[in-house]
Amino acid sequence: MTVAVTGASGQLGRLVVEELLRAGVTPVAIVRDPEKVADLAARGVDVRPADYDDAAALDRALSGVDRVLLISGTEFGARVTQHTNVIRAAERAGVELLAYTSIPKADQNSMILAQEHRGTEAALAESTVPHVLLRNGWYWENYLGGLAHAIESGVLHGAAGAGRVAGASRADYAAAAAAVLTTDGHAGAVYELGGDERLTYAELAQVISEAAGKQVRYEDLSEAQYAAVLEGAGLPGPYAAALADSDTGIVAGLLDVDSGDLQKLIGRSSTPAAEVFRAALA
Structure with a gap:
C-alpha cells in the first residue's frame, strides 16, 4: 500500500509522515520544495515535487498512490480550486481513498475559515474518489503566537465570551490522520475531531498562568475590537478579521x-493544553 501526504513539509504534514514511519509505512511526501524535506528523503521517504496549481505535477506525484492525505492549503481564496486540482488528480490516478483535513461542522459552520472547507467538501461529494473527512478542531498550538504577549502583559485577549474550544495538539490530529490512512473501513466517514478539554478562554488563561508561573487573565472584547488588536499586532487585516470571526464562532459553539x-482513532486521550504550552515555553 502506497500512502501519500500533501503539504508534507508543513507542520502537520511532517507529523503525519513521522506517524506513518512509526507505523511501518514509508510514505510519499508531496511538497513544493523538495529541499525542505531533504532529511526525510535521506530516511528513505519518496519525495515528489508538486504544486496544488500544477495538474501535471499532481498527476506525477499521485502515480501509483493508493491512499492520500490532502492537507488544506494556506492560500486563502484559492484553496477550493487548488484542492479540486488534487481531487481530480486523485481520480485520474485511481486513488482508493482520499482523506481531507477540514473544519468542525463544515457543512453548517458559518466561520470565514470554514467557507473554503465547505467548498472542498462539496467538490469531494461530486467526485468519484472514495473519501473521508477529517474535520480537525482547533490546535492548542494556534495560541502559541500570542503566548509571549499574554504572559508579558498578563492579559489574554479574545472575543470568545464563554464559548468553549475542544482543542488538541497538532500531533493528536496527525496521529488520527495516520490511523485513517493505515487502516480500513473509513471511506464515506465524517470524523468530527476535538480534544478532551473543552475550555473557555477564561479557563485557557488559567492554564497559561499555571504553565508560565505568572497570572494571566482573560479580557473579552467585541469581534471588531479583537480584530483591531490583532491587526495592531501586525497581522494583515483580512487574516485578523478571520481570526476574530473565529472567536465569534466559538461563542456559537x-x-x-x-x-x-479523535480519541477513538488515536486510542488515547488528547494532549492537554498545559503540556503544549509548557513545551513551547521550555
Missing part, C-alpha cells in the same frame, strides 16, 4: 466538539 472521534 462551532469549535466545541464532543464526538469522541
